[in-house]
Amino acid sequence: MERIIIIGGGLAAVTAAKTLRTEGFEGAVTILSEERHLPYDRPPLSKAVLQGAADAQSTCLLNAEAAQNLGIDLLLNQRVEAIDRDAHVVRLSSGASLPYDRLLIATGSRARTLDGPFEGKGNVFYLRTIADAERLRAQMVPGKRLLSIGAGWIGLEVAATARKSGMEAVVVELADRLCARSLPPDVGVALAAVHRSNGTVIHLNTSIVTVGGEDQVESVTLSNGEMLAVDVVVIGIGAIANDAIAREAGLETGNGVIVDEFLRTSDPLIYAAGDVAAMRVGDGQPTRMESWANAQDQAAAAARNMLGKKEPYAINTWFWSDQYDLNIQMIGDNQPEGGTILVRKGEGRSFTRFAVIGDVLVGAICFGAPRDMAIVRRLISKGYAVTDDSLITAPDLRKLL
Numbered sequence: 001m002e003r004i005i006i007i008g009g010g011l012a013a014v015t016a017a018k019t020l021r022t023e024g025f026e027g028a029v030t031i032l033s034e035e036r037h038l039p040y041d042r043p044p045l046s047k048a049v050l051q052g053a054a055d056a057q058s059t060c061l062l063n064a065e066a067a068q069n070l071g072i073d074l075l076l077n078q079r080v081e082a083i084d085r086d087a088h089v090v091r092l093s094s095g096a097s098l099p100y101d102r103l104l105i106a107t108g109s110r111a112r113t114l115d116g117p118f119e120g121k122g123n124v125f126y127l128r129t130i131a132d133a134e135r136l137r138a139q140m141v142p143g144k145r146l147l148s149i150g151a152g153w154i155g156l157e158v159a160a161t162a163r164k165s166g167m168e169a170v171v172v173e174l175a176d177r178l179c180a181r182s183l184p185p186d187v188g189v190a191l192a193a194v195h196r197s198n199g200t201v202i203h204l205n206t207s208i209v210t211v212g213g214e215d216q217v218e219s220v221t222l223s224n225g226e227m228l229a230v231d232v233v234v235i236g237i238g239a240i241a242n243d244a245i246a247r248e249a250g251l252e253t254g255n256g257v258i259v260d261e262f263l264r265t266s267d268p269l270i271y272a273a274g275d276v277a278a279m280r281v282g283d284g285q286p287t288r289m290e291s292w293a294n295a296q297d298q299a300a301a302a303a304r305n306m307l308g309k310k311e312p313y314a315i316n317t318w319f320w321s322d323q324y325d326l327n328i329q330m331i332g333d334n335q336p337e338g339g340t341i342l343v344r345k346g347e348g349r350s351f352t353r354f355a356v357i358g359d360v361l362v363g364a365i366c367f368g369a370p371r372d373m374a375i376v377r378r379l380i381s382k383g384y385a386v387t388d389d390s391l392i393t394a395p396d397l398r399k400l401l
């Protein structure tokens with residue numbers, strides 16, 4: 001019987017395993033996850049779970065019964081330490097080895113840590129796992145003062161959840177804007193305004209100069225001279241691909257496991273998908289996404305290709321975030337060089353921002369306008385030609401379809 005092993009227990013791993021079955025694969029499918037929890041979805045961890053509006057169990061992606069029904073061997077608490085490509089086996093932390101015919105690396109990413117004075121302090125948190133979310137949730141107490149270091153998606157979502165939980169929230173960011181890697185400056189400004197109107201204090205262009213406290217961080221001084229008393233510190237300064245086992249096995253890596261458009265690594269028996277995969281198309285720079293939709297679609301495509309389909313994968317750029325009662329969604333290229341930006345005003349602070357190159361719609365950000373995304377997605381995929389200002393003025397965007 002053919003054996004496919006999937007390393008990792010997140011969304012990409014579960015999607016790939018399920019896809020193998022829906023595509024009719026009858027061999028053995030094994031998921032090896034280092035976590036002791038059943039596979040779970042991460043987006044709610046910084047939102048409903050952190051706020052206490054949903055319990056951690058509600059995030060489960062695959063329970064033992066479903067795994068059994070699908071004939072998936074779901075092995076938890078099993079860290080893969082090494083891939084032996086000559087022997088076609090993976091070596092586990094338990095000392096056991098498992099043979100494979102094909103392998104999927106879906107090891108995701110982990111929170112980047114900030115060492116120095118924050119290391120080992122009892123009130124410093126990261127947010128990547130269910131265990132992280134449960135520890136942090138216990139700190140979400142009205143009146144406590146939260147410091148978010150880093151104004152990326154996680155830091156901002158945690159600050160928003162803190163405010164919704166009756167806490168004080170301050171965000172400190174080195175860059176001159178929010179979500180500098182993914183949001184255009186004008187949208188960053190709009191998002192900062194939403195935070196400020198909800199009572200979150202944001203310091204941009206600011207670093208932390210000193211940290212006070214012994215076992216706990218009690219205060220920090222900022223490069224702008226301000227001193228803050230704090231109860232809880234959350235560090236959200238990005239994620240790092242879990243690509244060490246691939247690198248040590250001699251696979252091509254570089255900010256992730258390098259894959260081609262078929263999600264194959266430099267070893268034709270080994271594929272990679274999700275946050276850990278950096279996809280190279282043609283001679284271009286490898287692109288690694290850290291998003292739910294891409295992890296899901298890429299894993300499904302990898303599974304089909306592992307079964308012999310030759311489907312080239314196109315990166316799914318759709319991303320969303322929820323902060324306060326604001327939903328932000330984005331798709332495509334929103335900072336095109338030499339492009340034109342069109343902004344359609346919605347109700348209140350909401351808007352939909354279109355990016356156009358020539359007359360081609362290439363990206364959009366729906367800021368508090370989630371219903372527009374379904375339409376925009378279709379406009380982009382049908383290659384909607386922007387020949388007038390209808391995107392801004394049409395009373396109903398659906399009429400443009």
Ligand SMILES: Cc1cc2nc3c(=O)[nH]c(=O)nc-3n(C[C@H](O)[C@H](O)[C@H](O)COP(=O)(O)OP(=O)(O)OC[C@H]3O[C@@H](n4cnc5c(N)ncnc54)[C@H](O)[C@@H]3O)c2cc1C
Nearest residue numbers: 008009010011012034042043080108109274275290291292
């Ligand atoms: C708090 C939070 C909120 C988010 N919110 C959003 C959002 O609103 N919108 C959005 O689009 N995206 C969001 N994301 C991103 C999204 O959740 C990720 O892109 C997605 O989880 C990636 O899935 P994955 O399966 O590739 O990796 P992961 O979810 O990281 O799963 C990888 C798994 O592999 C395990 N593993 C690693 N190494 C080994 C090993 N050697 N052996 C065995 N197991 C191993 C890991 O422990 C982990 O369980 C959020 C992420 C976080 C953390």
